[in-house]
Amino acid sequence: MKGEKLRSLSFFLSPMIAMVGIFYLIPLVFTVYISFTKMRNWNTEKYLSEIVGLYNYQRLFHMFQHDPMIRAILLTTVVFVGITLIINVFGGLLLALGTFFINESSASSIRLLWLLPRMSPIAVYSLVWYYFFHGSDIGTLNSILLKLGVVSEPIPWGQITPWGVWSIIIFVNGLVGVSFGMIVFTSALNQIPKELVIAARVDGASAWQISRKILIPMLKWHFLYVLTWQFLSLLTTYPHLFLLVEWDLVNRDYGTTLALYVFNTAFGRGEQDQGLAAAAAVLLSIIGIMGGYVTLKVLQFERMIHEPRGDVE
Amino acid sequence: MRDVETRSRRYEWLIVAVIIFASLPLILGFALLALSSFSKDMITNLSLESFRPTIENWVNVFQGKLAITGGIRQNILKITFNTLVVALGVSGIVTLISTLAGYSLSRMKFRGRTVMMLLLLVLHAFPGVALIVGVYLFYRLTFPQDPSLVRIYSFFYVVLARAALEIPMSVWLMKGFFDTIPWEFEWSGIIDGASRIKVWWKIMLPLIKPGILAVALFGFLAGWQDLIYVRTFLIDQTLATFIEANIEAEYSHMPLIAAAGTLYLLPTIIFFLTAQQLLLQGYSGGIKG
Numbered sequence: 001m002k003g004e005k006l007r008s009l010s011f012f013l014s015p016m017i018a019m020v021g022i023f024y025l026i027p028l029v030f031t032v033y034i035s036f037t038k039m040r041n042w043n044t045e046k047y048l049s050e051i052v053g054l055y056n057y058q059r060l061f062h063m064f065q066h067d068p069m070i071r072a073i074l075l076t077t078v079v080f081v082g083i084t085l086i087i088n089v090f091g092g093l094l095l096a097l098g099t100f101f102i103n104e105s106s107a108s109s110i111r112l113l114w115l116l117p118r119m120s121p122i123a124v125y126s127l128v129w130y131y132f133f134h135g136s137d138i139g140t141l142n143s144i145l146l147k148l149g150v151v152s153e154p155i156p157w158g159q160i161t162p163w164g165v166w167s168i169i170i171f172v173n174g175l176v177g178v179s180f181g182m183i184v185f186t187s188a189l190n191q192i193p194k195e196l197v198i199a200a201r202v203d204g205a206s207a208w209q210i211s212r213k214i215l216i217p218m219l220k221w222h223f224l225y226v227l228t229w230q231f232l233s234l235l236t237t238y239p240h241l242f243l244l245v246e247w248d249l250v251n252r253d254y255g256t257t258l259a260l261y262v263f264n265t266a267f268g269r270g271e272q273d274q275g276l277a278a279a280a281a282v283l284l285s286i287i288g289i290m291g292g293y294v295t296l297k298v299l300q301f302e303r304m305i306h307e308p309r310g311d312v313e
Numbered sequence: 314m315r316d317v318e319t320r321s322r323r324y325e326w327l328i329v330a331v332i333i334f335a336s337l338p339l340i341l342g343f344a345l346l347a348l349s350s351f352s353k354d355m356i357t358n359l360s361l362e363s364f365r366p367t368i369e370n371w372v373n374v375f376q377g378k379l380a381i382t383g384g385i386r387q388n389i390l391k392i393t394f395n396t397l398v399v400a401l402g403v404s405g406i407v408t409l410i411s412t413l414a415g416y417s418l419s420r421m422k423f424r425g426r427t428v429m430m431l432l433l434l435v436l437h438a439f440p441g442v443a444l445i446v447g448v449y450l451f452y453r454l455t456f457p458q459d460p461s462l463v464r465i466y467s468f469f470y471v472v473l474a475r476a477a478l479e480i481p482m483s484v485w486l487m488k489g490f491f492d493t494i495p496w497e498f499e500w501s502g503i504i505d506g507a508s509r510i511k512v513w514w515k516i517m518l519p520l521i522k523p524g525i526l527a528v529a530l531f532g533f534l535a536g537w538q539d540l541i542y543v544r545t546f547l548i549d550q551t552l553a554t555f556i557e558a559n560i561e562a563e564y565s566h567m568p569l570i571a572a573a574g575t576l577y578l579l580p581t582i583i584f585f586l587t588a589q590q591l592l593l594q595g596y597s598g599g600i601k602g
Contacts, residue, residue: 004508008508015409015413016484019410019476020480026451027444031444031450034447099332101325102325120538121540122538122540127346127560127570127571128342140357229438232440236439236440238541248561259440281442281443284440285439288438289439295438
């Protein structure tokens with residue numbers, strides 16, 4: 001029986017373990033290792049065996065202190081993560097509450113519409129905003145404002161540092177993130193006993209009073225979940241920023257977050273410096289791991305893991 | 314809320330109007346892109362004069378003519394096919410691995426199970442950017458010597474590497490689907506002495522079809538829309554890298570790029586219209602962004 005169980009367990013689990021080993025654990029070790037080498041331009045033959053100790057980390061901290069470009073990137077990361085997080089969480093909450101109070105068919109079309117940014121291919125999504133915020137009169141936003149007579153000349157939104165750039169990257173990523181909060185909050189709202197809401201309505205409470213006194217207090221756990229989860233995501237994902245910067249829609253320095261900086265330093269145009277990129281990636285991972293740990297503690301994920309049913313011993 | 318009797322309808326139209334107003338840029342942006350693909354010029358500046366209807370762009374896309382003048386050609390069908398290969402590959406691998414692992418995590422008791430599930434959650438939260446440098450080094454170190462294998466190898470690698478990113482969440486999602494099946498269904502099979510593998514294959518998989526469909530769909534969309542992994546690892550072009558490369562190219566005829574973009578959007582729209590319930594449920598699983 002023991003051997004039988006071992007055989008079936010390895011049948012079920014070994015493909016997953018192999019994938020995790022090859023594409024998470026080994027790369028993690030590799031990244032840490034590269035951060036201690038002088039690796040550049042992927043010249044593995046020359047640099048892979050040349051260990052330089054903490055050189056890349058020293059360089060990175062030196063840049064944090066003295067390089068205006070890196071300082072712009074750090075500032076952008078802080079502002080971008082902070083504001084987008086607020087928009088994602090509260091936007092998601094507002095959409096969930098808004099659709100809670102309207103009829104079901106309009107509600108589900110609206111929810112679906114707000115999933116569009118998440119579902120569309122990143123290249124198409126970026127293309128849409130490329131034209132929307134374009135700095136000349138072909139840009140949709142500019143042409144609307146020109147037609148309304150609000151402005152007399154097209155405004156190069158993405159080149160106004162810092163707030164013009166920040167507005168665009170926050171807007172574009174905010175739309176993608178809102179749907180996450182929206183869905184989590186919607187499913188939470190649907191689990192609230194209807195009697196509570198009906199009783200309040202019978203007593204004449206308005207939608208606003210119902211939201212504030214009944215619904216929102218019951219969403220605390222989900223609120224924390226969305227907040228911490230989105231924080232981690234915003235800190236470390238960059239694909240939606242990548243093309244906006246590459247196509248010069250937005251200013252390079254103020255449109256780049258630390259995660260995008262890591263990617264561009266390792267794989268971008270011009271000279272590539274993987275040693276430095278890896279060091280920055282390791283720093284980001286440390287923040288990410290700490291954030292992940294806090295998430296697990298705050299949300300007590302252990303409670304989500306039940307004992308398995310149906311195992312015959 | 315489905316309590317029709319007591320719901321006040323007074324402010325309903327107001328809420329809908331506010332949400333639609335907030336959604337305007339989204340609707341406008343996508344509509345203008347799709348409309349431009351049927352026009353001689355881009356109509357992003359909302360002037361009606363630039364909308365001169367034509368299907369020329371779509372014809373040119375399928376013939377691969379990138380510019381109105383000059384002979385610059387790209388085999389867009391090949392590029393679409395490449396995108397499809399990546400998407401189907403990711404979808405297949407994610408589905409297979411998560412139906413296997415999801416079953417054992419849902420139904421079997423073994424040491425390390427709790428740790429494994431926590432680890433999967435942590436991996437899902439783990440910074441992707443910290444991985445890609447290492448994933449690329451691994452790619453370089455395992456690169457085939459024989460040049461004729463390089464292109465196939467790059468497909469193989471991009472599919473596996475991209476699928477790996479989806480695995481933590483899909484395993485959790487799949488485990489959730491297995492959890493919903495009453496376990497009396499497999500009980501009789503196990504009592505009769507069938508192995509777990511046989512029970513999984515004969516009894517569970519047919520019951521779990523909606524879950525398999527959901528995971529396969531999300532795997533497909535993930536592979537189909539990917540930009541970062543395909544441009545880093547894949548030697549051939551996909552629709553994502555095609556659009557990326559052609560925005561700044563001097564010779565590009567932009568309505569044609571709009572047509573390619575709309576073509577790229579098609580599976581999304583198809584799923585959008587056909588699998589609505591599935592999408593609304595599945596995305597609560599928490600894809601990053």
